[in-house]
Amino acid sequence: MIVCVHLPRFELVAAAGGPEALTGRALAIAPSGSGPARVGEVSGTAQAQGVQQGMMLGEALARCPALELVPGDPVQVAHSWERTACALEGIGAQLELARPGLAYFDGDGLRGLHGGDDGLILATRKALARPARIGVAPSRFCSLAAALETRTRRVRRVGERDVRRYLAVQPVGILSYRSQTAALVASLQQLGLGKLGALVKLTAAEIADRFGEPGTTARRLALGHDTPLRVRRVEDRLAESMQLEEANSGLLLERTLGVLVDRLLARPQRHGRTVRAITLSARLAERGTWRESVVFREALSDPRRIRLALSQRLQLLPAPATALQLAVEEFGPAGGDQGGLLDGEHTARLARLQDAVGQVRTLAGPHAALRALVVDPRSRVPERKVLYAPWQQ
Amino acid sequence: MRSSTIARPPAPKAPKPVRVQAEHGKPVAVAGVRVEEVREDWIVEDRWWTEQPIHRHYWELITVAGRNVVVFHDKLIDRWFSQTA
Numbered sequence: 001m002i003v004c005v006h007l008p009r010f011e012l013v014a015a016a017g018g019p020e021a022l023t024g025r026a027l028a029i030a031p032s033g034s035g036p037a038r039v040g041e042v043s044g045t046a047q048a049q050g051v052q053q054g055m056m057l058g059e060a061l062a063r064c065p066a067l068e069l070v071p072g073d074p075v076q077v078a079h080s081w082e083r084t085a086c087a088l089e090g091i092g093a094q095l096e097l098a099r100p101g102l103a104y105f106d107g108d109g110l111r112g113l114h115g116g117d118d119g120l121i122l123a124t125r126k127a128l129a130r131p132a133r134i135g136v137a138p139s140r141f142c143s144l145a146a147a148l149e150t151r152t153r154r155v156r157r158v159g160e161r162d163v164r165r166y167l168a169v170q171p172v173g174i175l176s177y178r179s180q181t182a183a184l185v186a187s188l189q190q191l192g193l194g195k196l197g198a199l200v201k202l203t204a205a206e207i208a209d210r211f212g213e214p215g216t217t218a219r220r221l222a223l224g225h226d227t228p229l230r231v232r233r234v235e236d237r238l239a240e241s242m243q244l245e246e247a248n249s250g251l252l253l254e255r256t257l258g259v260l261v262d263r264l265l266a267r268p269q270r271h272g273r274t275v276r277a278i279t280l281s282a283r284l285a286e287r288g289t290w291r292e293s294v295v296f297r298e299a300l301s302d303p304r305r306i307r308l309a310l311s312q313r314l315q316l317l318p319a320p321a322t323a324l325q326l327a328v329e330e331f332g333p334a335g336g337d338q339g340g341l342l343d344g345e346h347t348a349r350l351a352r353l354q355d356a357v358g359q360v361r362t363l364a365g366p367h368a369a370l371r372a373l374v375v376d377p378r379s380r381v382p383e384r385k386v387l388y389a390p391w392q393q
Numbered sequence: 394m395r396s397s398t399i400a401r402p403p404a405p406k407a408p409k410p411v412r413v414q415a416e417h418g419k420p421v422a423v424a425g426v427r428v429e430e431v432r433e434d435w436i437v438e439d440r441w442w443t444e445q446p447i448h449r450h451y452w453e454l455i456t457v458a459g460r461n462v463v464v465f466h467d468k469l470i471d472r473w474f475s476q477t478a
Contacts, residue, residue: 367401380437381447382406382476 002229003107004143005088005124006133008152010101012041014080015073019130030069031057032318040072074291075281075325082237087127094231096140098177104140104229121155138163139226144177145170163224168197172218181218184211188218196222239327240264247285247320254311260326261303261310274299274332280310282321290317299332357391366390408474413464415473420452423462423475430455437465451476 012029013019021027022043028051029040037057049064061067081100088095092113093105107120114120121134135146137158145167150156158166172188172195175181193199199207200222207215220226240263242256257280264270276299281291292313300306310326357369370388379385414422421428432453439447449465456462464475 364399368399370402372405381439383404383408386405388402388404 001107001136001138002140002143003093003105003120003124004135004137004140004147005103005105005128006135006144006147007084007101007128007130008133009041009043010081011072011077012043012070014077014100015070016043026051026064026067027070028060028067029072032072039067039069071288073289075283075289078279078281078291084128085232087129088124089234091123091127093124094229096229096231102144102177104143105231106229107136117157137166139221139224140229141174141178141221141226142167142224145174148174164200167222167224168195168200170196172196172199175218175221178217178221181214181221184214184218187211233330236269237327238264238267238269239325240267241323241325243323244321247322253314253317253321253324254307256324257310257314257326258303258307260324261306264326264328265301265303265306270328270331272301272334274301274334275306275328275330276300276332277329278306278310279325279327279329280313281325281327282317283323284318285320285322290319290321292316293329295329406477408465408476411464411473411475413466413473415466418450418466420454420464420473423454423456423464426456426458426460428454429457432461 007013009022012027013022015029016022016027022045024045025043026046026049027043028046029042031037031039038054039051039057039060041053042051042060046060046064046067049067051060051064051067055063077100081097085095085097085103088103088105092110093107096104098104107117110120110123111117114123117136121136124134125132131152133147133150133152134155135143135148135150135158136155137143137146138160142158142163146156146158149170172185172193174196175188176185188194188199199219202219204216204219207219211218240260242260244256248256264275275296277293277295279291279293281289283289294310294313296306296309300309360368369391371391373387373389374385375387376384412424413420419431432455434450434452437447437449437451441448446469448468450468451463451465453461453463462475463477464473466473
């Protein structure tokens with residue numbers, strides 16, 4: 001049985017400074033710097049006045065003039081979520097972390113450890129140390145539906161035989177929790193398909209014809225079929241951070257980044273492993289934090305390439321930073337790619353190219369093959385940007 | 394058989410002389426094609442401290458044929474050139 005743990009308004013609680021800060025206040029996470037101005041998670045009071053997550057800021061303020069906007073704090077959210085995940089892993093759960101505030105684990109192997117279903121739920125609640133909605137069902141999607149339906153401090157269990165019947169009466173809005181099917185929700189609702197049961201009544205061919213792959217995935221989920229959990233590997237958490245004397249951006253921040261990369265790669269806990277993904281986070285000079293996850297095209301251990309990849313993301317910082325942190329999200333294999341001692345293919349290709357250049361020059365003179373050299377790409381005089389230089393044999 | 398030798402090509406973005414019809418300094422036709430719209434114009438003064446100073450008035454134009462062309466008027470020799478920016 002899959003256990004779904006849902007901590008509602010996780011990001012808002014972290015950004016507002018605790019659950020008590022939400023009591024009686026109409027709060028919403030302010031829109032982030034990039035993209036359309038849409039509010040993030042909203043408090044219960046704001047929701048009661050018609051404000052919804054993802055609503056345009058103007059509409060949200062029109063519906064609730066007393067709405068207070070809280071800057072998002074992705075760094076605090078990540079720390080808080082990591083603590084929660086570690087606490088759950090402490091009871092033996094192998095977690096799939098869907099997003100901050102939503103996690104799944106397989107409870108079958110843990111029942112004996114904690115004295116049955118009730119013991120497992122009790123251990124989960126103790127580990128969370130905060131009110132949570134818990135759903136238990138044979139599939140991940142069904143357990144999510146159960147967790148969303150139940151009230152905080154309650155558990156909703158769905159048996160093997162009841163899955164289809166239970167899911168049939170659930171709203172299609174649950175599909176928005178899955179990235180593959182999120183885009184379908186609005187279309188389904190516009191077509192009058194409000195419940196998952198209505199979706200199941202259509203044949204697989206009809207759905208595939210109208211909605212393509214996302215539609216068939218949605219139908220499969222509504223029938224109670226789901227993919228296995230993708231549990232995260234428990235690894236050492238490696239992180240390096242630096243407080244800056246004054247708020248920095250641009251080149252100065254890139255230097256700091258270079259130092260952090262060198263420090264991170266020098267840590268003995270790395271055991272020579274390459275790095276596959278890194279989280280880059282910063283505390284901003286203005287209020288708030290910024291966080292960006294960077295997945296490298298291939299696992300790296302070359303500081304120059306890591307710096308190059310990360311410095312691109314640094315350009316996205318919405319304000320100067322007062323602190324910078326690098327944390328390894330996932331390690332790759334040790335050593336990385338080991339090229340051959342003699343790169344025969346590359347050498348042969350270069351030799352063929354040199355040969356071709358030589359032949360062209362022999363036929364048409366020394367100016368037949370030249371190298372275009374970018375000398376001053378920002379020059380206001382176009383002909384000074386690129387020059388032809390002799391091709392080095 | 395040896396073919397003829399290729400001369401050194403001009404710089405990749407070297408200006409090319411072009412016939413421009415102008416009214417009060419503003420281009421109205423480029424190589425006989427009427428200008429539909431002036432998108433932008435700017436002045437470049439550079440290397441005035443050398444013996445080869447640059448003093449150009451650039452015009453980014455849309456012709457009636459739909460082409461986007463950049464021409465400049467060399468103020469020092471009073472001639473028009475086209476150039477890719």
